[in-house]
Amino acid sequence: MGTIRVRFILVALVVSFFAVGMAAFLNYFKYKSTIGNIVKSRVLVVGRGIENSIQASMQLGMQFSELSQLAQMMQREKSSDRLVRGIDVFDYSGQVIYSTDRARVGQKVAASWTQAAERSKTTEWTTEATDEFVAGISLRNAFDLTVGFLALRYSRDEVELAAAKAGREILLAAIGSFLGIAIVAPLALIIVIRRFEHDLHALEAAATHLEDRTESTLVTTSAFDTSIGHLRASLRDANKSLDDMRAKLDSAG
Amino acid sequence: MMNLLRSLFVLAILALSLAADGDAAAQASTRPYRIYAITFRGMTDIERGFTEYFATRRIPVQITWRDLNRDPARMPGFIDEIRATRPDLVYTWGTSVTLGVVGTWDANDAGKYITDIPVVFTLVAAPVLAKIVPDLKSSRRNVTGVYHVAPTEAQIRAMASYRPFKSIGILYTPTEQNSVVVVDEVREVSRRLGFSVIAKPLKLDANKKVTAEGAPEMIRELKAQKVDWLYLPPDSYLGTQAKGVIIPAAMENRLPTFASTEQLMETGALTGLVSRYHSIGQFTAYKAEQILVQKVAPQKIPIETLTRFSLQVRMDVAEALALPPPLPMFNYAELITAPKPAQ
Amino acid sequence: MLEKNYLWRIYWRLAGVIMVCVVIALAVVSFFSHRVFDRELVPEVEQKAATVANSVRALLLKATSYGVPFDKLYGVEQTFGEVFEENPEFSYAAVTDLDGNLLFARGKEPQGVRDFFRQPAIIAVGLDPTATWTPSHTGQQYFVSMPIASDKPLGMLHIGIDGKFVDNILLEVMLDVVVVLVVSLFFTLELLNFMAGARLASGLGEFAQQVERMRAGDFTATARIRANDEIGRLLRRIDAAIDHLNVRYEFLVGELEDKMRTATGPRREALRPAMNVLENIRSRLRFGSAPKEAEGDEMNLNRIRAPLFAFILAEEMTRSYLPTYVNQLLVPLWGISPQVVIGLPIMLFMLIVALGQPYLGSWSERVGRRRAMLIGASIATVGFAATALAINLYDLLLWRSLCALGYAMVFVAAQGYVLDRTGQQNRAQGFALFIGAIMVATVCGPSIGGILADNIGFRLSFAVSAVMALTSLLAIARLPKVEVRTNTSQRPSRGPRMREILALLVNKRFMTLTGLAAVPAKVILTGVCFYLVPLYIVSIGNTSAMAGRLLMVYAVMMVLIVPLSASLSDASMRRDRYVSVGLIISGLSGLLLLISDSFLVLFGVVFLLGLGQALSIAAQSALVADHCQEEIRIYGHDAVYGVYRLLERLGNALGPLIASILVIFWGYQGAFIAISAMVLVCGIAFTIATRGLDWQPQPAT
Secondary structure (H helix, E strand, C coil): CHHHHHHHHHHHHHHHHHHHHHHHHHHHHHHHHHHHHHHHHHHHHHHHHHHHHHHHHHHCCCCHHHCCCHHHHHHHHHHHCCCEEEEEEEECCCEEEEECCHHHCCCECCHHHHHHHHHCCCCEEEEECCCEEEEEEEEECCCCCEEEEEEEEEEHHHHHHHHHHHHHHHHHHHHHHHHHHHHHHHHHHHHHHHHHHHHHHHHHHHHHCCCCCCCCCCCCCCCCHHHHHHHHHHHHHHHHHHHHHHHHHHHHC | CHHHHHHHHHHHHHHHHHHHHHHHHHHHHCCCEEEEEEECCCCCHHHHHHHHHHHHCCCCEEEEEEECCCCHHHHHHHHHHHHHHCCCEEEEEHHHHHHHHHCECCECCCCCCCCCCCEEEEEECCCCCCCCCCCCCCCCCCEEEEECCCCHHHHHHHHHHHCCCCEEEEEECCCCHHHHHHHHHHHHHHHHHCCEEEEEECEECCCCCEECCCHHHHHHHHHHCCCCEEEECCCHHHHHHHHHHHHHHHHHCCCCEEECCHHHHHCCCCEEEECCHHHHHHHHHHHHHHHHCCCCCHHHCCCECCCCCEEEEEHHHHHHHCCCCECCHHHHCEEECCCCCCC | CHHHHHHHHHHHHHHHHHHHHHHHHHHHHHHHHHHHHHHHHHHHHHHHHHHHHHHHHHHHHHHHHCCCCHHHCECHHHHHHHHHHHCCCEEEEEEEECCCCEEEEEECCCCCHHHHHHCHHHHHHHHCCCCCCEEEEECCEEEEEEEEECCCEEEEEEEEECCCHHHHHHHHHHHHHHHHHHHHHHHHHHHHHHHHHHHHHHHHHHHHHHHHHHHCCECCECCCCCCCCHHHHHHHHHHHHHHHHHHHHHHHHHHHHHHHHHCCHHHHHHHHHHHHHHHHHHHHCECCECCCCCCCHHHHHHCCHHHHHHHHHHHHCCCCCHHHHHHHHCCCCCCCCHHHHHHHHHHHHHHHHHHHHHHHHHHHHHHCHHHHHHHHHHHHHHHHHHHHCCCCHHHHHHHHHHHHHHHHHHHHHHHHHHHHCCCCCCHHHHHHHHHHHHHHHHHHHHHHHHHHHHHHCHHHHHHHHHHHHHHHHHHHHCCCCCCCCCCCCCCCCCCCCHHHHHHHHCCHHHHHHHHHHHHHHHHHHHHHHHHHHHHHHHHCCCCHHHHHHHHHHHHHHHHHHHHHHHHHHHHHCCHHHHHHHHHHHHHHHHHHHHCCCCHHHHHHHHHHHHHHHHHHHHHHHHHHHHHCHHHHHHHCHHHHHHHHHHHHHHHHHHHHHHHHHHHHHHHHHHHHHHHHHHHHHHHHHHHHHHHCCCCCCCCCC
């Protein structure tokens, strides 16, 4: 009786594996993006404070390249949040003008940074370096010309460790409920399958008794009753004809 | 595979950037662009912004500075000099200098004005009204430029963000078309945004000349009519009377004042939305760059103003009126504590 | 057929049970996720609230440093409002004085918060010059409190975090989970059919056939190998019974013949009645061995469904995010608007499919269907993988062309496979199976693709498509190697000739149907579903997953309505009405955007579009036979349908182009409205053009 039952249960397992897997996947990524966004927006709050002061200085007619107080302010803001690893201000060509890390001044940032900034439809943009995330703000002047960019580099670990931890727990929950389903689904399915198997049984039982001359003693109420009836009738008819012939032959001696 | 593609990609970028650097170097070695600049009353922050822009963009320019010093008689000499030296671009400051160099769009006789050299004007309050251009989209001639008055609606919104209002009062000079147009615009905005406008023209004396007489009474009447703000339109005569007559009267009636130009702001208004001269100068230089470096025809460059204006607040006035600026404004407004020296 | 319906009833019951189990499992996963979210996110949000509070405090202190008295500050609520706007998880913010009395506040005031602010523990924070910030919570609300002090303490700043913010985040996940449920349901049915059903269905089908055959008196023995399962055993028993009968018959006939040979005269007469009975049996019943039929056709037919589904799924998954991906790789093409460039890969894809199909038909016949599918799926796999690695638009176009070529090959070869294995009587059934696989793929693909793209990025999602195509490759490899040729099947194996295309292009009757109904229907389909929806949804700040959900609505409508409308329009034979109504409904869809530009309206748009298309799509092609009998007589059935399909598919390619040009002029909303209005006009014109026609309905072909 096994094969069909096994196949139906297999379908149930495959589908629940897909559904539970997708749900775990969705929850995990939602968690990751949520925590990523929370951390990013926290970093950008710091960034916007710096941007405000840059804008104020520029409005007073100061040159972008001669904002003397800026480096100091950036240093202060960096130390106020342990998450922030470094803050850079670079011009449209990607050359760093101010940085909390003195060695970076005069160097060029990765091309992906300016590209990310250009692609963004707003003044905010994000990109990733190998071991850190970058959240940035494009600095526009009074006639909407982008004069430079502010970039805050922050640790990947904060986001990734948290995501990994949550991911493990979600995975455990998913495995748990999949195992649960693996136990419950076959039991539940058997109720439906029983009915089906009962029908097949009836059919098979009828088939084993096809050649019995006597009506089957089995009282069946399966979905196949009519078909079996037809089958039986045609076999009976054929046998009767052959019986008839046998009788005629015998009587002929 | 991926790595190989990546490195190929990086190589391509490197090659491109090297080529770009080469271009810049080539450009630096060519002769500087020659600009002939005429100011109206000596050097201002605009000229500083103008020259600094070229410096930061590493565009070599050689600027010949000439000052009209408010004397129209000097203009023909400048025109002759331009014709003789044939600069790459002419820079004109203010409405009268600009009109002196290019004339109006419907009367620009090539014998009298410059037509064959690109002209970039700056600090023209109303280029269409002054007939320098027929339309802000295009001058349809060898001229483009920057105007400096913030759009009326932006000003009204700035006023509302300082303190919401139901009604504003305006004093204006009826003989100044500039002013009349702005008052009409304020009325138009008021219909859309839903507030009332009480505009009072200044009186004319026996010679049909405008006078500040009776202005303090008008301000008192406006206060009695429950206006929330006194709006000061871009009005030359009003500008001359603001410090002595208008502002003191407004202060006496505890009426906050909103300035539409930097000059009016300097006379002691509470707040105003103005264009910083330095930014105007940079924007003018940006337009010049498009003509000189990018070789865009001036008629293809629209006449624009800044997209971001400076909201100035005079803190001593705010304190006297007990109207501190709203908290968010401390983030972006320019807070003036001491009387500012003139630009 | 009783047995087929019976099987479907079983499937639905099984699917129901499986779905209940899945829902319970999903609830469990969601519950645990919620706990994790709650525990892990709250501290992070508190940290962020502290940073935000810090910047608000800096602003407050800046204002007081300009001489504004602390309690006379103006617009503090406004600043709070800006904070809420940027940080929806904050729901309340307040400034109190040193005694905990409320000075400024904004947001929904939590119960008992005023007392909370006066608690000694909270007030102590305000007076402590070294304190940075303190988290605390009352009931559902979390608070971050911070002292405000210049040279002396001034007061306190509190930011309240909505305790329900985690619920809101998970609510967004719920939408996707619902999508997963719907997709699971379709997967279940598809899998039941694939893993158990193909055999069961053919087994039961054979059983039914056997019963019918025996009722008709056919007892010929079939020498078939029966599978070793329940049905197989059953069939073997029947076979055994038949064999038994045959043996008996042979024996009797042998005995009779034996006796007849030796008998003479009266003996012969005595055998007469037996002879008569034999005659009688021979006239009614047939014994012996059955002519060898094409083996297991029905079952082999069913086997095409799984690989086809997997392959189409790979392509469909990209629908909801492809334009957005292209947008990211955009390089300016000189003189072409970026809007049009974004549509280029879709256009190119559709164009290759349209132009390739007629020629690939005969090619796949030559090389063999299975081989053609193998080659096509391999090409597409390479195409997907390379698309995932694309550097910019130029190479992307090349990789997408490979996908298109592969798609066309597999599509045509699979179609051929079905044609080869069906005769006149079961061809419709064969195509229902073919179209069924595609439709289910269109339900599952875009939604899952959108979810993937949002979470793992465009490139990895294309990699998933590549894996999917590879999977289909394995499934195709398991198809029977033997090629079948049924001589009865007429294959449209040649592409339409230029002469025929030109002649039909100027044919008024043909073009009324093609130009006013078929092509506009395709234009709005690809223009709206494949181009406008994904781009518009993302442009208004929504996600690719939302685009996928929208496309799923469309596909579900198709799955639900098409079978219904096909049988209804066949029964009533007024197919033109269905086409008219369908076109007009499609045409009205985009006009909904005149009401509002919310994405919710878009659900209405795709709903109507799906409804309209579903109503007209089945009737449309059948209408060609009704409408253009004269043309079919002149050019032949194949040529007319060939040209019709070609033009229809060119409409597919035209859709993104038209949509993108409309976007340039009128923006996304305008494009939706304009493209719908165009279809509406075509629909009305079609209705008018066909109103007075004399109909000679033909049965569906």
